[in-house]
Amino acid sequence: MESVFFITGSSRGIGKALAEAILAADEKNWVVGLSRTNSLEHERFVFVETDLSKEVSQVAVELFKQYQPKKKIVLVNNAGTLGQAAPMGKMDNAQLEQAFQVNISAAAVLMNEFIRAYAEGPAQPLILNISSGAGKYPVDGWSAYCASKAALDMLSEVAALEAQKKGNSLKVYSLAPGVVDTAMQGEIRNTSKEDFSRVEDFRKMKEEGILASPGQVANKILILLQQPERFEGVQQDVRHF
Numbered sequence: 001m002e003s004v005f006f007i008t009g010s011s012r013g014i015g016k017a018l019a020e021a022i023l024a025a026d027e028k029n030w031v032v033g034l035s036r037t038n039s040l041e042h043e044r045f046v047f048v049e050t051d052l053s054k055e056v057s058q059v060a061v062e063l064f065k066q067y068q069p070k071k072k073i074v075l076v077n078n079a080g081t082l083g084q085a086a087p088m089g090k091m092d093n094a095q096l097e098q099a100f101q102v103n104i105s106a107a108a109v110l111m112n113e114f115i116r117a118y119a120e121g122p123a124q125p126l127i128l129n130i131s132s133g134a135g136k137y138p139v140d141g142w143s144a145y146c147a148s149k150a151a152l153d154m155l156s157e158v159a160a161l162e163a164q165k166k167g168n169s170l171k172v173y174s175l176a177p178g179v180v181d182t183a184m185q186g187e188i189r190n191t192s193k194e195d196f197s198r199v200e201d202f203r204k205m206k207e208e209g210i211l212a213s214p215g216q217v218a219n220k221i222l223i224l225l226q227q228p229e230r231f232e233g234v235q236q237d238v239r240h241f
């Protein structure tokens with residue numbers, strides 16, 4: 001095995017399109033997908049059924065023991081949930097906790113174990129966290145989503161700084177993918193105006209056909225994964241590629 005890409009949320013949307021793009025790009029690429037369900041069949045794809053809102057620590061330890069590629073080892077923390085779109089004071093606490101668990105706690109645990117297992121080589125290690133523009137400004141109704149994506153950006157910054165101080169070759173990025181036509185966008189459009197004041201803007205974007213397809217975004221992400229030396233700085237946005 002030359003190169004292995006672990007991708008969370010590989011069952012649909014951006015994660016699935018990225019897995020397909022990576023498998024098509026090079027016949028030496030393997031993809032290990034982690035999500036609760038699976039819709040991808042390929043001879044170089046391995047599915048690991050995982051609920052990231054539950055205990056991920058043991059899954060990570062066991063998983064990273066199994067793969068020792070020679071060339072490239074990549075972790076893409078892509079799985080994410082909008083959570084319950086509603087103002088604070090109206091939210092269900094269990095759903096609030098679950099959004100943080102999937103969007104930030106699971107990603108942090110996976111990064112911790114990935115760095116422990118792979119930061120010192122021999123394969124070139126890279127971590128890509130799929131963040132959001134919503135981590136950079138407040139959006140009413142999206143408290144857990146905005147806060148967990150802001151945390152993901154900072155987690156990435158700290159990991160990159162630590163790698164630089166240690167002098168190891170680990171690269172870390174936090175990437176905003178733009179507005180992409182996935183199930184998550186469908187969920188956003190189904191929110192009530194009372195819970196999310198900007199819902200009409202999102203309905204309009206869909207009507208006007210300005211959402212990117214998951215495949216288009218996956219092809220842009222692939223450029224970063226294949227040529228990281230072209231990307232300076234931790235926080236990236238596919239709209240600037």
Ligand SMILES: NC(=O)c1ccc[n+]([C@@H]2O[C@H](COP(=O)([O-])OP(=O)(O)OC[C@H]3O[C@@H](n4cnc5c(N)ncnc54)[C@H](OP(=O)(O)O)[C@@H]3O)[C@@H](O)[C@H]2O)c1
Nearest residue numbers: 009011012013014035036037052079080179180182183184
């Ligand atoms: N679409 C956009 O416009 C947009 C914009 C900015 C950022 N993003 C970010 O891009 C990433 C991908 O989003 P998407 O739009 O492709 O969303 P999506 O179509 O809703 O897909 C979400 C993925 O995450 C997985 N997932 C969710 N909860 C999980 C859990 N508890 N355990 C394991 N896997 C879980 C899902 O798999 P299962 O359901 O099979 O578990 C699915 O594969 C997310 O981090 C999102 O925040 C998207």
